[in-house]
Amino acid sequence: MTRLSSAAELEQLRAQILSSRDSAKPCIAVCAGAACHGLDSLQVANAFQAEVGKLGPAAPVEVRVTGCHGYCEKGPNVVINPQEICYLEVKPEDVPEIVERTLKGEVVERLVYAHPDTGEKAVHMKDVPFYKHQTRLLIGDNTRIDPMRIDDYLAVGGYAALAKALFEMTPDQIVDEVKKANLRGRGGGGFPAGQKWETAKSAAGDEKYVIVNGHEGEPGAFMDRALFTGNPHKVLEGLIIGAFAIGSHQGYIYTRHDSPQLVKHIEQALAQAREYGLLGENILGSGFDFDVELHFDVGIFVSGESSALMRSIEGLPPEPRPKYIRTSVAGIRDKPSNLNNVETWANVPQIIERGADWYASIGTAGSKGTKLVSLSGNVRDSGVVEVPMGTPLRTIVYDIGGGVAGGKAAKAVHFGGPMGGSIPASMIDAPLDFDELAKLGAPIGAGGLLVMDEDTDMVEVARYFLEWLTTESCGKCVPCREGMWQTMKVLENITKGKGRNGDIERLQDLNEVTGAACLCALGKTAADPLKSMLRYFKDEYETQIGRGSEVKGGEVVGSAAK
Amino acid sequence: MSDVVMQIDGKEVKASGDMTVLQAARASGIHIPTLCHHEKLEAFGGCRMCMVEVETRGRKSYVVSCLYPVAKDLVVRTRSERVDKIRRTILEELLAHAPNSPELVELAREYRADPNRFDKDPSFCILCGLCVRYCDEVKGKNAVDFVNRGATREIAFVPEIAAKECWDCQECFALCPTSYAQAAYFLTEALAFPGRRKAAATA
Numbered sequence: 001m002t003r004l005s006s007a008a009e010l011e012q013l014r015a016q017i018l019s020s021r022d023s024a025k026p027c028i029a030v031c032a033g034a035a036c037h038g039l040d041s042l043q044v045a046n047a048f049q050a051e052v053g054k055l056g057p058a059a060p061v062e063v064r065v066t067g068c069h070g071y072c073e074k075g076p077n078v079v080i081n082p083q084e085i086c087y088l089e090v091k092p093e094d095v096p097e098i099v100e101r102t103l104k105g106e107v108v109e110r111l112v113y114a115h116p117d118t119g120e121k122a123v124h125m126k127d128v129p130f131y132k133h134q135t136r137l138l139i140g141d142n143t144r145i146d147p148m149r150i151d152d153y154l155a156v157g158g159y160a161a162l163a164k165a166l167f168e169m170t171p172d173q174i175v176d177e178v179k180k181a182n183l184r185g186r187g188g189g190g191f192p193a194g195q196k197w198e199t200a201k202s203a204a205g206d207e208k209y210v211i212v213n214g215h216e217g218e219p220g221a222f223m224d225r226a227l228f229t230g231n232p233h234k235v236l237e238g239l240i241i242g243a244f245a246i247g248s249h250q251g252y253i254y255t256r257h258d259s260p261q262l263v264k265h266i267e268q269a270l271a272q273a274r275e276y277g278l279l280g281e282n283i284l285g286s287g288f289d290f291d292v293e294l295h296f297d298v299g300i301f302v303s304g305e306s307s308a309l310m311r312s313i314e315g316l317p318p319e320p321r322p323k324y325i326r327t328s329v330a331g332i333r334d335k336p337s338n339l340n341n342v343e344t345w346a347n348v349p350q351i352i353e354r355g356a357d358w359y360a361s362i363g364t365a366g367s368k369g370t371k372l373v374s375l376s377g378n379v380r381d382s383g384v385v386e387v388p389m390g391t392p393l394r395t396i397v398y399d400i401g402g403g404v405a406g407g408k409a410a411k412a413v414h415f416g417g418p419m420g421g422s423i424p425a426s427m428i429d430a431p432l433d434f435d436e437l438a439k440l441g442a443p444i445g446a447g448g449l450l451v452m453d454e455d456t457d458m459v460e461v462a463r464y465f466l467e468w469l470t471t472e473s474c475g476k477c478v479p480c481r482e483g484m485w486q487t488m489k490v491l492e493n494i495t496k497g498k499g500r501n502g503d504i505e506r507l508q509d510l511n512e513v514t515g516a517a518c519l520c521a522l523g524k525t526a527a528d529p530l531k532s533m534l535r536y537f538k539d540e541y542e543t544q545i546g547r548g549s550e551v552k553g554g555e556v557v558g559s560a561a562k
Numbered sequence: 563m564s565d566v567v568m569q570i571d572g573k574e575v576k577a578s579g580d581m582t583v584l585q586a587a588r589a590s591g592i593h594i595p596t597l598c599h600h601e602k603l604e605a606f607g608g609c610r611m612c613m614v615e616v617e618t619r620g621r622k623s624y625v626v627s628c629l630y631p632v633a634k635d636l637v638v639r640t641r642s643e644r645v646d647k648i649r650r651t652i653l654e655e656l657l658a659h660a661p662n663s664p665e666l667v668e669l670a671r672e673y674r675a676d677p678n679r680f681d682k683d684p685s686f687c688i689l690c691g692l693c694v695r696y697c698d699e700v701k702g703k704n705a706v707d708f709v710n711r712g713a714t715r716e717i718a719f720v721p722e723i724a725a726k727e728c729w730d731c732q733e734c735f736a737l738c739p740t741s742y743a744q745a746a747y748f749l750t751e752a753l754a755f756p757g758r759r760k761a762a763a764t765a
Contacts, residue, residue, distance in 0.1 A: 083725070086628075106733030174731070185582065300711060314594060320607070322605065322608075322626065322629050324629060324630050324631060326626065327577040346719065368581075409679055445703075458657070469712075470712050470713040471711070471712050471713070471714070472711075472712060473712040473713070474711050474712065474715075475689065475708070475710070475711045475712045475713065475714070475715030476608050476654060476691075476715075477607065477608050477609075478608065478609055478610050478688075478689075479610055479648075479651075479652060479655070480651050480660070481689070481712060481713055481715060482655035482656065482659075484712075484713070484714075486655055486658070486680045486681060488678070489681040490681075506679070509647070509651055510651065512647070512651075513648050513652065515649060516624050516644070517610045517611075517613055517624065517648045517652070518756040519607055519610070519626075525690065
């Protein structure tokens, strides 16, 4: 590899890579994302390598092991590019037939999507219901990229946005573009990224940091890992552009210690970017210096909270910092530190490349662009979904996800995991929009969407979330440590049929104080699931409490009294 | 730092610009309850008892006064229905652990907190961290620290350090609102250097 020292050299290299590749040559993309990996997709990949290997070095077909394709429910996924023929639930024994038919330009009918009710088949990704209703701006490249090869990223136009940012734009223009695009943070808060960048940019001091929050500790959220593991350079490119705009020369990637594949891909991406001169001193000959250090969490949810994460990078225990000064002004070692989530950074290159106007044309008035959603729970087709903001939840659950599993009725959709909220199925036409969903009490959070069917016990769901949160809280502040524990106790008693009169008030008081008085966002938002449930499913709580009161001969309250 | 003029409970208060709301209030004789605060220690923000209502540019929010910086024209209310409710609930949560701690009992009376409202778990420690932080910040010994997290968090003395450092110090005992620090220490004595107290008494 040679170090690139200008934008022209980058384009030369890209042309060279593209000319060495035959775009019409079939490429068998085997998904090695977390779910497919768990379904032994590597055995499938090995079988393809062996089968194609038999054809010798000039084989007219290529095999590529890629990141997550998205359709986790039907893994292992295999896609034949460039036609995007989609094979589902592929086993090693299917491999010879796929290779043979692919060489003849034919399709293996028995492995393509068939509608479970009508039997209607769909061969290409664009026709498969799971993909058909998506707009895959961020995750779409995953089927075309071997995450271990930077050349694959360059082949799909990678780092062109960085070159544009470095040579054709000023830092102020970049910040303005991100502000104009109204890119909002994808990590949970939905805070405008451009505004955050501006704060960090104009904060005093020369030493500033930019950070990728790749912690994704929320149960039910797996889209960041799918994106970051499958296309690490996209995130890295966004980070470098952000660093240039803010005036930072040191970046950090903070991610999980327990995702070996992700770690391997990030390390490789950093090493290859350095070799090409896309990281390090004098990036692309622009005079801009920037490098990135990889940091790992310590296995506790709260380490994904911004101030806790920064303490962790400093080498301290990940306890949130009790400060009323933004981390974009005083973060790591009290220096301005701009933290954005994986998906937020990944949005940056396309905003720079295609412009804020294009980006802002996608989505709703207040929520722009597309959003990655981890679709799971009682849904027929789970997986990683990417749709434009504003898409009705019904489209995600029914058109993309195929509806509720087992032919049952939906009871609720839940966003944001243990710190999110549930809304009843009757509100399923609500749009995927930061503000609209927050108003309804189910803020998007990071984008974990859990479908709950009619058999779901909403008291048990809240109890389960709290059980999880009480072990993930750091325990520093009282309303989080004690408030959640007491809330869990009340819920535990209700689920055991030991509910008491006054439990609703007890829950409401505990929840109100937890939501208002906690030190960090973990505690404050830990109150959200219960809040939404008491808003929409209070009857169910009262009925269960009533059952407990009946046993003790107490007064029956709520709907159970009817 | 230049001085700022602000309002606490309707009273005009002058404070130095580097003060927190708690410092400004105390300097002008306005009482705000605290459990984890100590003048010699860095503000911790753990107990949340010192929460107050602040108003800036017409926006009301609830902040911990031990960390919130003073600002020009800031309006602070140290008591309100909501503030009292927060303090009352926090007290009820803590009384579940240490029902007889005099400080808690007295505050419970003031805020009408019901010590029997929640499930009891007499662990006695309220995790204010005064012992932990005093040992770290003032003594520089770190003989006592937090262990575990969330609802299972507790304080524990490090036997090796305690055996060397604590015998002649024990200054944290007087800071403890529940006397649990002593209990934890004596347990460590029993584990790490039993009999030393008897030997010292009979020497």
